[in-house]
Amino acid sequence: xxxxxxxxxIITRPDKFEELKxxxxxxxxxxxxxxxxxxxxxxxxxxxxxxxxxxxAQLLPKIKVEVVIATTPVQDVVDKVYEVCRTGNIGxxxxxxxxxxxxxxxxxxxxxxxxxxxxx
Amino acid sequence: xxxxxxxxxIITRPDKFEELKxxxxxxxxxxxxxxxxxxxxxxxxxxxxxxxxxxxAQLLPKIKVEVVIATTPVQDVVDKVYEVCRTGNIGxxxxxxxxxxxxxxxxxxxxxxxxxxxxx
Amino acid sequence: xxxxxxxxxIITRPDKFEELKxxxxxxxxxxxxxxxxxxxxxxxxxxxxxxxxxxxAQLLPKIKVEVVIATTPVQDVVDKVYEVCRTGNIGxxxxxxxxxxxxxxxxxxxxxxxxxxxxx
Ligand SMILES: Nc1ncnc2c1ncn2[C@@H]1O[C@H](COP(=O)(O)OP(=O)(O)OP(=O)(O)O)[C@@H](O)[C@H]1O
Ligand SMILES: Nc1ncnc2c1ncn2[C@@H]1O[C@H](COP(=O)(O)OP(=O)(O)OP(=O)(O)O)[C@@H](O)[C@H]1O
Ligand SMILES: Nc1ncnc2c1ncn2[C@@H]1O[C@H](COP(=O)(O)OP(=O)(O)OP(=O)(O)O)[C@@H](O)[C@H]1O
Ligand SMILES: [Mg+2]
Ligand SMILES: [Mg+2]
Ligand SMILES: [Mg+2]
Numbered sequence: 001x002x003x004x005x006x007x008x009x010i011i012t013r014p015d016k017f018e019e020l021k022x023x024x025x026x027x028x029x030x031x032x033x034x035x036x037x038x039x040x041x042x043x044x045x046x047x048x049x050x051x052x053x054x055x056x057a058q059l060l061p062k063i064k065v066e067v068v069i070a071t072t073p074v075q076d077v078v079d080k081v082y083e084v085c086r087t088g089n090i091g092x093x094x095x096x097x098x099x100x101x102x103x104x105x106x107x108x109x110x111x112x113x114x115x116x117x118x119x120x
Numbered sequence: 121x122x123x124x125x126x127x128x129x130i131i132t133r134p135d136k137f138e139e140l141k142x143x144x145x146x147x148x149x150x151x152x153x154x155x156x157x158x159x160x161x162x163x164x165x166x167x168x169x170x171x172x173x174x175x176x177a178q179l180l181p182k183i184k185v186e187v188v189i190a191t192t193p194v195q196d197v198v199d200k201v202y203e204v205c206r207t208g209n210i211g212x213x214x215x216x217x218x219x220x221x222x223x224x225x226x227x228x229x230x231x232x233x234x235x236x237x238x239x240x
Numbered sequence: 241x242x243x244x245x246x247x248x249x250i251i252t253r254p255d256k257f258e259e260l261k262x263x264x265x266x267x268x269x270x271x272x273x274x275x276x277x278x279x280x281x282x283x284x285x286x287x288x289x290x291x292x293x294x295x296x297a298q299l300l301p302k303i304k305v306e307v308v309i310a311t312t313p314v315q316d317v318v319d320k321v322y323e324v325c326r327t328g329n330i331g332x333x334x335x336x337x338x339x340x341x342x343x344x345x346x347x348x349x350x351x352x353x354x355x356x357x358x359x360x
Contacts, residue, residue, distance in 0.1 A: 012346060031161035031214070033158070033184065036275070037273040039271065041270070066157075078344055094343060095343070096340055097342040098339070098341060102216075103215065104198055104201075105214060106212040151280055153251060154278045154279070155277045219338070220337065224321075225332075226326050226333045227329070227333075229322060236281075
């Protein structure tokens with residue numbers, strides 16, 4: 001099979017989720033799974049003093065949107081995330097891209113790209 | 121090392137979890153991690169009107185079962201998921217398959233397949 | 241691009257998290273995302289009787305720490321996890337290592353290692 005599938009983890013501000021979800025649907029993303037994480041990123045080196053205590057690697061609430069794509073180009077998703085989630089301030093988040101070996105649709109037993117795309 | 125390891129994310133109906141967990145143990149799956157996600161899938165294109173508002177990409181509660189396997193064949197897991205989770209209705213869910221580079225058992229320092237299999 | 245990136249899922253005891261987070265920052269880990277999972281592992285075969293019922297594959301609360309690294313060696317993370325999380329008792333947990341294809345910083349559009357490392 002020469003199909004390739006990719007997973008993106010989009011970790012961003014919780015208040016961007018509704019707009020992001022609709023924007024991803026608009027560009028043809030086949031589905032998504034959303035969960036809450038606590039995250040720390042590149043601010044970690046900058047220790048903050050708060051009431052006499054050093055706070056390094058403070059954890060902030062983020063949403064993680066997992067998107068597996070088969071026919072939508074990765075770059076389309078990345079560009080759409082930039083459009084919706086970029087404020088220019090720290091906290092905008094990160095996108096991590098992973099290889100996917102296969103996909104199965106439990107209802108029908110279809111595999112590969114067909115497992116996440118609609119026929120009609 | 122010629123060993124290969126694989127991760128499966130099984131995203132399905134929450135009420136199938138107990139039966140699925142026991143079925144996976146029966147076929148020799150070495151362990152699993154379970155969490156809740158909110159998901160949307162291939163229904164997304166079908167906009168629903170509810171009290172005058174369009175609902176696209178509505179999110180539904182799903183469970184995500186993460187299973188890393190070393191000696192159990194991927195197909196055995198897929199077949200067992202079909203057996204337990206297929207109702208034939210939309211909402212049965214998806215399986216995503218990912219490559220795994222290595223595994224470590226924190227207690228002993230074992231790596232590879234040995235890190236998730238029992239010796240006895 | 242000859243850069244490689246790696247993701248580690250560290251699944252361990254919740255009460256080790258604070259110490260682990262600080263230890264990972266100390267070795268230069270660029271960020272992390274933390275969530276709660278319920279897990280079962282290699283004890284699963286050992287059925288426990290509790291009030292007359294067989295409990296197999298009992299689920300225990302664990303934390304999952306996801307760490308994507310670009311410049312920090314995998315072995316440094318693994319060694320640090322052993323140092324902090326190994327008690328020698330069952331329940332110390334597992335580390336799963338995954339390939340990462342790319343990384344994007346949403347704020348700036350940087351990709352690759354530059355997306356998770358600080359310039360200053
Ligand atoms: N190396 C990493 N591994 C795993 N998760 C990470 C990593 N770096 C960042 N994250 C996740 O992404 C979230 C956003 O990261 P970070 O704080 O670096 O972003 P940011 O503040 O938007 O970025 P920047 O400061 O570069 O503008 C973090 O809270 C964490 O959940
Ligand atoms: N492309 C995707 N990327 C990430 N997660 C997805 C994707 N497609 C589906 N999911 C996850 O899987 C869950 C089930 O998907 P979906 O609703 O498509 O399944 P289904 O209704 O059982 O399938 P079908 O409608 O094909 O019978 C979703 O709620 C979501 O959590
Ligand atoms: N094969 C697996 N696939 C997915 N997650 C797993 C797997 N094995 C273990 N886990 C996760 O890791 C956690 C710890 O696993 P396990 O109970 O095997 O570890 P442990 O008791 O510390 O190990 P050991 O008994 O080998 O010392 C589990 O609760 C589960 O969340
Ligand atoms: Mg930051
Ligand atoms: Mg569906
Ligand atoms: Mg165990």
